[in-house]
Amino acid sequence: MLNRFIFFLAVLIFMVSAHVVAAEDILDDIAAGQKLEAVSTAAQSSATGADFPVARSLGAMDSDSHEYRIGPMDVIEVEVFQAGELSRAARVNTQGYVSLPLIGPVRVAGLTTGEAERRIEKVLGEKYLQDPHVTVFIKEYESQKITVEGWVKNPGVFPLKGKTTFLQAIANAKGMDRLADFSEVAIFRTVDGKTTGYILSYTKVRSGQQADPVLQSGDIIVVNRSGSKAGWELFTKTLTSFVGWTVLF
Structure with a gap:
């Protein structure tokens, strides 16, 4: 009986260790993917003929007038x-x-x-x-719309009713998902056929460290998933399903 218990315990430890190693590999792959994506983005922004440049300055996102203007289908x-x-x-x-x-x-x-x-x-x-x-x-309001997609609670297309800021748009989408990347959110804007991607931090905008940009019709907000959070949840779910642990976030 004791030998059976020791054998079962050894198997259990081995399987948990295997899941831990797998989870660590997942996190390493995610981190490597993020570095590769960052390099790719930087190369894209500097390359001639790229689909769109990526900028961290929000100056170009400011508008002199935010009063709503009537459009077709309104x-x-x-x-x-x-x-x-x-x-x-x-x-x-x-x-x-x-x-x-x-x-x-x-x-x-x-x-x-x-x-x-x-x-x-x-x-x-x-x-x-x-x-x-x-x-x-x-x-x-039908003529002016913005799109909020990705890791928000209620992604979709929303009417632009007068002056609407980035934080207000996220609020209209019911807020950020808990697995969202709060540090880097992309806003894509097309002007005269040229699309530019702007990167800003939701956390810094909410705390007042960055300006809350005013949106324009056609803007697309893309909230990416945080790789580290996603990997950690996968890791904890694996352990929870195997040994019945409870993990509080």
């Missing part, structure tokens, strides 16, 4: 003071025009709500009303 609500028959909600067509009662199509794409109000007032005042007062609301 739905706006136009209210004309003391002229309810001229008030309506309408969708902006693909050419940037909205069709309104009495005055017909008016181009509003690229305008802020205030600018759209003044343009509609001008058209009404020229032909139909004296001193018209118009209010424009954006009812549905």
Whole structure:
């Protein structure tokens, strides 16, 4: 009986040791992969004709104006003071025009709500009303969107409703996954057909050590998985399933 117990114990120790070595190999492979990826990224950013450069400066991400501008497929609500028959909600067509009662199509794409109000007032005042007062609301945001993908809790495409920062976008995606890489998050932005990747730290932005950049329509945020965390969870799950340990994170 004692010999059987000793034999079983020896087998158990051997199998646990094998899993530990395997887990260490996984962590080493991940670390090596991260170094290789970093070298590849640096080479890509410096190479002529690369798909996109990678930059750590966020200066280029700042924008002078963050007020939302109306775009195709947005739905706006136009209210004309003391002229309810001229008030309506309408969708902006693909050419940037909205069709309104009495005055017909008016181009509003690229305008802020205030600018759209003044343009509609001008058209009404020229032909139909004296001193018209118009209010424009954006009812549905459809023309401007950003994408948040990767290791967040709720990845997807989100409407850009006025000024939206990086941290607000992550919050809209329900926050970072616990296996996410908090130290390096990529933002890809395309301007005039040229795509640039920006790297920033979620941890530093949240603590105020880095600026919280304002996003633009079409921006793509990619949150990568932290290799060390993923490897550690794989290691602990292996041990937990084998010997019934409980690991608290």
